[in-house]
Amino acid sequence: MEVLTILWREWIFFKRRFWHITSALIISPLLYIVTFGYGIGDSLIIDGKSYLFYILPGVISLTVMRTSYSAIAMRISISRLHEKSFENYIISPTRMQYLTLGHVLAGSLRGLYAGFLIVLIVSIFGIYLNVGFAFLGICILNSLLFSSLGFIAAMWIDTHYDMNRFTSFVITPMSFLCGTFFSLEEMPSVLKFIIELLPLTHSTQLLRSVVFGKDLSLKSIIIVVFYILVFFTLSVKVCYREDRS
């Protein structure tokens, strides 16, 4: 019941800002196609694929990550620190675990919508991806993971400035380091070890395996699920934190 109420609330927000949200989400994939498709074209081949095709799974994974994270982090941060409307949830008879679940699902759905838009746009440009249950499942896991992280950040961080810092120090490095734009094989072993601890590395690898028709790594699935469980537990825990903002 509480989860559906929260999802209804977020649906109203999405509906009311549909064109703002959609237009903002279309910009990045278009830039990737222009830059890596037309700019680099077929001059760079990785694993027998054109560079654009090679990076597409990573771009989808990265976009789902950024959108799930920022959709929820921005919404909660503004409603908690600026509008103060988030306290209505805390005051109301809403269980903290459902409060968390509702928001995490809402962020996850926004991430999936962003992923869907990329698949749609590249198909307009003649690039068709193998979108099946496995593809969707990995996108769902990825979106749940980063939506939970966005929830923790927004509930924990008490200023908009520090929210930006968190994005700069956590989300942006992951965007560049986790194998979206290059193969990790060439990385120095210490750096590779660190990168392999990051969740986006595994969701990108999984998505790339699906798109390229390779076997899925069980280790990567376990790591992604582990992160979801940890982040979701921390998300519920942070709801009990006293809000002094």
Place this chain on the structure above:
Amino acid sequence: MIEIKNISKKYGNNIAVNKLNLKIEKGDFIGLLGPNGAGKTTLIKMIVGLLNADSGEILIENERLFRNNLNIKSKLGVVPQHINLDKELSIYEHMYFTGKLYKMDKKTIVDRTEEILEFLELNKHRKKLCKNLSGGMQRKLMIGRAILHNPDYIILDEPTVGIDLNTRIEIWDMLKKMKNDGKTMLLTTHYIEEAESLCERVALMDLGKIFYDDSPKKLIEKLGKKTVEYFKEGKTFYDYKDSLNEAKQFSNSLGENYMVRDTTLEDVFYSFANKRVE
């Protein structure tokens, strides 16, 4: 009944609430008055579960309030000091959303919303988004939202701050009606006439403590029923006397710049606040 027992709260080294005790019986309408920084909002935030006390406890119907205590939370209606509406929702959506959060069924939400919006004269604006409402309408909506689920306890933290006198009087009428319906109410306000008009009990608070807690009439009697207000050496002074005769005798020595009048709750508050400063 709300029982606040020996409660304290610190922000760093600043003591916001200091071993405070207060009992609010069922059906009471109590006003909490105090200067800025007295600790009123901190106390309210602890009562509604937004802040945790460092020590002491708050019992509502003999139960402690915590984040997942749905039973107690569903009995509270809260109007905070600041506007905390969701800017992207319309008035009607706000009421519907609140009803759902309080687990009301759809029919009850619709019926109660109609009744409340009619009463608040917000019906014709029901489709307006909150960001497009005037300050007065936003305040009214916050009250409407707080009473939607028919709570037993209504906590109001400066509900009429920053709104014009006409709207304020409308809100007072609404609060009086809720009191007549048997609701237990706690109100903090800076408008003394608001407390005087609405509350049967007033608690004067400063430095995180309650110094006086009585009916407005008794608080006035304690200070003196008559006030002599006089101007001397570029400053206004107030002297409080128990009877008109005493006030007249005192004022005879003052020359021309004086006035004898009934003591009001505002005088009580002024005297209290000045004593605290001294």
